Amino acid sequence: MTSRRGLSTVGVIVAIVAVVIVIGVAVYFISAPARTKMKDAYAQFAEWTPENIAKDPKGYLSFCEGKTNEAIQKCKASKIAISAQQAKLEQMRQDTEDKLKVGEKALEELKDLYRKAETDKKWPLTWQGKGLEQEQAKHQVLRLAGEIESKTKLSKEYKAAGDQLRVQLTKVDDAFDRANEQLSKIKVNREKLAVQQITDDLKNNLVAMKSAIQTTIVDVDSQGGTLSLDDLAARSEAAVDDSKFDEIMKKK
Numbered sequence: 001m002t003s004r005r006g007l008s009t010v011g012v013i014v015a016i017v018a019v020v021i022v023i024g025v026a027v028y029f030i031s032a033p034a035r036t037k038m039k040d041a042y043a044q045f046a047e048w049t050p051e052n053i054a055k056d057p058k059g060y061l062s063f064c065e066g067k068t069n070e071a072i073q074k075c076k077a078s079k080i081a082i083s084a085q086q087a088k089l090e091q092m093r094q095d096t097e098d099k100l101k102v103g104e105k106a107l108e109e110l111k112d113l114y115r116k117a118e119t120d121k122k123w124p125l126t127w128q129g130k131g132l133e134q135e136q137a138k139h140q141v142l143r144l145a146g147e148i149e150s151k152t153k154l155s156k157e158y159k160a161a162g163d164q165l166r167v168q169l170t171k172v173d174d175a176f177d178r179a180n181e182q183l184s185k186i187k188v189n190r191e192k193l194a195v196q197q198i199t200d201d202l203k204n205n206l207v208a209m210k211s212a213i214q215t216t217i218v219d220v221d222s223q224g225g226t227l228s229l230d231d232l233a234a235r236s237e238a239a240v241d242d243s244k245f246d247e248i249m250k251k252k
Contacts (some may be wrong), residue, residue: 058193063184068179075176082169086162093158100151107144111249114141145248 026160053060110127114137117125122133200214 044236058190061186061190061193065183068186072176073177075172075179075193078172079169082172084164086165089158089162089165093155096151096155100155101147102149103144103148107141107148110141110144111136141248
């Protein structure tokens, strides 16, 4: 009799097709094209009723093999896209970090000049080749502090997004490995079917594959995506709050 474990695991890997469809590199939720593909996948599996599986188990295994091969190709494409996105995110994070270092140094310099000018009652002060009256200097301190705070948050967002991409890449790698493993199992099961008549036990195993696949699709459907670069970049904008000036100036 065909191995229950061998055939039931075939269907689990077919679900990789649905997983790869919705692996988003930079999306918050599933796109319309992805939803359409998922509906198509449901429709294709719905055609394999228990009766049809029993009538044509070899055809069903061929169907699974085709879907697994599609999944492998999608995994390869996803790995390339994710790697490119990782490189872009890291470059943006590094650029932000470089700007932060310059900004923090400039802010401390300005704060020291402000304190000295206030103590000496001597205005304007000279900073970065510019003469600043007291109110102008105060506004400049607030502006720099606000931008530094915003860039700091943005840098953290870039790092978090990079971490999410690494998780996604791990999922793709795992799916890729399991899909290749399943190709071998499908071939073995096809050979077994060549010398066996379908039994009730074999039929039940094949039918059970559908349930595992559909459950995986539902789980993937509820899975969130990663942050888009546009969304991350938008977070760099922050309004300056004048009420924070005293708090900033107290920091050493």
